[in-house]
Amino acid sequence: MLGRHGDNLFWMARYLERSENTARRIQAALHHALSREDEGQEEWTAIVVYDGLATVFDEKYGTPSTTNVINFLLRDRDNLNSVISLMSKARQNGRSVRTSLTQEVWLSLNESWIACEAALKRPVNIHDLPTILEGIIKGSSLFRGALYGTMLHNDIFNFICLGTYIERADNTIRTVDAKYHRLLPTAKVIGGSEDQSQWEVMLRSLAAWRSFNWLKKGRLDPLGVSDFLIFDERMPRSINFCYKEMSSNLEELSNSYGRDYKSLDMAREICLDLNHARSQIIKKINLRDFINEHIVKNNQLSLTIASDFNFN
Amino acid sequence: MFDEMLSSQSEDGREPYKKLLAWLNSQDLKKLSTKSATAEELFRRVGITFNVYGDKEAEERLIPFDLIPRILSADEWRGLERGIIQRVAAINAFLNDIYNGQEIIKAGIIPADLIYKNKAFLPQMCGFTPPGGVYTHIVGVDIVRTGPNDFFVLEDNARVPSGVSYMLENRSTMQHMFPELFTTHQIKPISGYPKELFKSLSSCAKTNTSDPNIVVLTPGIFNSAYYEHSFLADEMGVELVQGSDLEICDGRVMIRTTAGTETVDVIYRRVDDEFLDPLSFNPNSLLGTPGLFDAYRNGSVILANAPGTGIADDKAIYSYVPEIIRFYTGERALLNNIPTWRCAEADNLSYVLDHLNELVVKEVHGSGGYGMLVGPAASKRELAAFARKLRANPGKYVAQPTLALSTVPILTKSGLAPRHVDLRPFVLVSPDSIKVTPGGLTRVALKKGSLVVNSSQGGGTKDTWVLGS
Secondary structure (H helix, E strand, O other), X not given: OEXXXXXXXXXXXXXXXXXXXXXXXXXHHHXXXXXXXXXXXXXXXXXXXXXXXXXXXXXXXXXXXXXXXXXXXXXXXXXXXXXXHHHHHHHHHHHHOHHXXXXXXXXXXXXXHHHHHHHOOOOOOOOOHHHHHHHHXXXXXXXXXXXXXXXXXXXXXXXXXXXXXXXXXXXXXXXXXXXXXXXXXXXXHEOEHXXXXXXXXXXXXXXXXHHHHHHHOOOOOHHHHHHHHXXXXXXXXXXXXXXXXXXXXXXXXXXXXXXXXXXXXXHHHHHHXXXXXXXXXXXXXXXXXXXXXXXXXXXHHHHHHHHHOOOO | OOEOOOOOOOOOOOHHHHHHHHHHHOOOHHHHHHHHHHHHHHHHHHOOEEEOOOOOOOOEEEOOEEEEEEEEOHHHHHHHHHHHHXXXXXXXXXXXXXXXXXXXXXXXXXXXXXXXXXXXXXXXXXOOOOHHHOOOOEEEEEEEEEEOOEEEXXXXXXXXXXXXXXXXXXXHHHHHHOHHHHHHOOEOOOOOHHHHHHHHHHHHHOOOOOOOOEEEEOOOOOOOOHHHHHHHHHHHOOEEEOHHHEEEEOOEEEEEEOOEEEEOOEEEEOOOHHHOOOOOOOOOOOOOOOOHHHHHHOOOOEEEOXXXXXXXXXXXXXXXXXXXXXXXXXXXXXXXXXXXXXXXXXXXXXXXXXXXXXXXXXXXXXXXXXXXXXXXXXXXXXXHHHHHHHHHOHHHEEEEEOOOOXXXXXXXOOEEEEEEEEEEOEEEEEOOEEEEOOOOEEEEOOOOOOOOOOHHHOOEEEEEEEEOO
């Protein structure tokens, strides 16, 4: 496979995963806003801050009204991380590697793009928002289904998985980071209804609300949530899960190409670190340092993959 | 006006169309129209689109597809096929001669200036014969028709002809929508084209290696024919590369892969000559690979088509093809040329200027229907403006009479309506054979009365059937 095609596959998957995550984050904020007496304004503002897009947003819109935020995150082409920008880039990468994708995988991507472009043609009002978000998330699920069901599990598949899990790990770390910045100072007084709904937003935006409740019978405590989102190997969006997947994909690449890779060593090391950290975190070691360190490590791993496999 | 379906004594239509016409008469045309929309939807989902340059809004467009097939009888096709093979063989002999002995110039048949002053002539190719002696591995010969037995060659596309993916997709769309038609008609299959292309390209590389590594070279996803490039790579099961994926190492062409580097033996390039290699051609090209042409001349890689084939298909050379055929094969041309006035010649120019409103005037190096004048359809002001351009630069133009092109019905909202068509059969040349895929791409002018069939100018396409005998 061409190095450039490896890069296209990797980024197609990253952008698609990122657009799904954005949709989930909006979905969680919407749920939050609708379940309150006030408009839940704070939560809308928080998403913009999360994406590090506050400056871009302020310059263009000023007031963070619900409609402004929704349209900025979904359909503003000046926002490189809006769903429309991300889907467009995902499709463009996919189109560059059509020859590496099965017809079903390509169709699912192209159809999502067509649907997305049509749905976001005009400004979105809150009435249509639930359907649009569902559509975006469903498109991503269909893609994954076609991927697992029709593609050879070879290097092409490995690069797509690597892109997906790098992006997902990044998203989970950042989500935890954003919430803990706001929540940790008050963690001692957990139990208030404000806290309760904040934890819920975080879990919902990572599609983990239901499963967390199954496991913990609804007992929300900060360490329980962080343990779940960072370490639980059964949870498909936990950081630990993502790194296990990355290690195994890199291992398969290493086997099929018959070489050792720096990125494989890195992924393995992060897995070991995580297991070590789990025991420390439970002893209430500083979570914030841990998080910051992992945002950096994740980025380094992404760059190392690119150089190991001649993405350029 | 000759209609290929209906111009017949009998109400049942011309012979090859009889069964189809009976079937059409039994159909509800409204329902068929909805099928049209289904077909478009299918094309859009699959992404069978082309890009239009300079048209930012509609970056990707669909080529309109018409449901009514165009049908050729076995006999009609046999005649065309023989004529095409003869023509393509002569074109290859001509290219070999132009870049080696130049006997045809010495014999006084082609003026030397027409070659040496031609932009499409590549002096870099002189004294070099491509492996297997094949210059034009893939050719698309455009043919028009004016009557039951009157076929004319409109032009020979010997550089990088496109459209074959539409030929194949049109067929599979028709099979998907109207399987019953394929059980009641004996239609020559075309789906083997990508495998034939692979075999044909491999056979040219035989001398180099037994299991050649073939790649398709594309300018990238913004090229108008990108869909076709990816389609062909996909169907052949080979890599689709861009110039930047290739590098030259010890005189060999390599691709950078995720597992290291690999040697390339054959490049089916869909990049024009001048962009292939910035060291040998256009130094500003970002699409090409530095050193590619040297590797080619060393014989370490095959380029299909060979650089410099444009000298055989520009519109000024076109007018000499009957003489070219006679010179190299000793035979009379089986397929007619359209009479062509070369405006570079003074008496031709004055005739053209006097009859501008009857003629079609084309740029010698033009393609895609850009920059041409259709005299009968032009306003006085347009004619005057074009006359000025002609006088200023006569060598740039040739003129031809406007032919009464045949029509084939298309499906419109108000039923069937005749529209003008042309035909581009695709030809594969290997060292020991020349093969023509039965049929080809039928392009159809969707506007009533229009003669311009190019997709860049709003033309559509039809599935094209060659019936078994």
